[in-house]
Amino acid sequence: xxxxxxxxxxxxxxxxxxxxxxxxxxxxxxxxxxxxxxxxxxxxxxxxxxxxxxxxxxxxxxxxxxxxxxxxxxxxxxxxxxxxxxxxxxxxxxxxxxxxxxxxxxxxxxxxxxxxxxxxxxxxxxxxxxxxxxxxxxxxxxxxxxxxxxxxxxxxxxxxxxxxxxxxxxxxxxxxxxxxxxxxxxxxxxxxxxxxxxxxxxxxxxxxxxxxxxxxxxxxxxxxxxxxxxxxxxxxxxxxxxxxxxxxxxxxxxxxxxxxxxxx
Numbered sequence: 001x002x003x004x005x006x007x008x009x010x011x012x013x014x015x016x017x018x019x020x021x022x023x024x025x026x027x028x029x030x031x032x033x034x035x036x037x038x039x040x041x042x043x044x045x046x047x048x049x050x051x052x053x054x055x056x057x058x059x060x061x062x063x064x065x066x067x068x069x070x071x072x073x074x075x076x077x078x079x080x081x082x083x084x085x086x087x088x089x090x091x092x093x094x095x096x097x098x099x100x101x102x103x104x105x106x107x108x109x110x111x112x113x114x115x116x117x118x119x120x121x122x123x124x125x126x127x128x129x130x131x132x133x134x135x136x137x138x139x140x141x142x143x144x145x146x147x148x149x150x151x152x153x154x155x156x157x158x159x160x161x162x163x164x165x166x167x168x169x170x171x172x173x174x175x176x177x178x179x180x181x182x183x184x185x186x187x188x189x190x191x192x193x194x195x196x197x198x199x200x201x202x203x204x205x206x207x208x209x210x211x212x213x214x215x216x217x218x219x220x221x222x223x224x225x226x227x228x229x230x231x232x233x234x235x236x237x238x239x240x241x242x243x244x245x246x247x248x249x250x251x252x253x254x255x256x257x258x259x260x261x262x263x264x
Contacts, residue, residue: 017119137199
């Protein structure tokens with residue numbers, strides 16, 4: 001097993017934060033100055049900024065962590081081994097392309113299949129969340145000092161504030177699960193990434209019925225290090241099964257009972 005010692009994770013976290021800063025500079029310049037966009041084969045939007053950010057991250061990692069693998073939304077997986085970076089260059093590309101503020105860069109590092117480092121940089125609102133395994137989770141606004149994150153202690157499903165995705169992000173039976181959860185909780189629309197607001201204690205749960213590893217990895221460790229819980233919708237902990245549940249832990253099983261897909 002690769003060692004998850006504090007010293008190495010501190011260096012990896014620092015690198016991830018530097019990568020996020022580089023990504024922010026590229027994405028904000030494009031956001032304010034123009035970019036190209038097109039539809040991918042799956043119908044989703046991609047922009048020249050997505051590709052430019054991922055290329056920059058790959059170039060930096062090839063210099064600083066040449067033995068590490070990487071999985072990115074735009075250019076797939078390269079390399080192999082126990083250490084893998086999982087990157088979404090611009091999470092929320094649809095909002096980015098439409099000139100909206102709900103987007104950011106997600107950077108995570110897996111070691112032996114376990115997410116050990118995560119950085120979620122919300123460039124439009126000058127806010128960055130970060131965490132490393134065993135070191136806690138933090139949020140910092142531009143120009144401020146990092147503040148520790150802690151999930152709420154509310155364990156009552158009826159009063160739980162919950163993010164439930166809209167119909168455009170659900171398919172088939174998940175639409176019924178989404179409606180059922182909405183009927184049993186207090187629906188909440190945070191201004192920021194919903195999973196990260198779980199970590200901040202603003203809401204108790206956030207459910208995503210769709211989502212690839214690059215959407216899930218970085219927020220998952222921020223929530224966990226803030227005292228919360230992440231799991232897939234089958235009751236496991238995989239970031240690769242599509243979607244997931246981020247919670248304060250106290251309402252996790254209750255939410256899963258309503259919105260989960262059951263064992264594989």
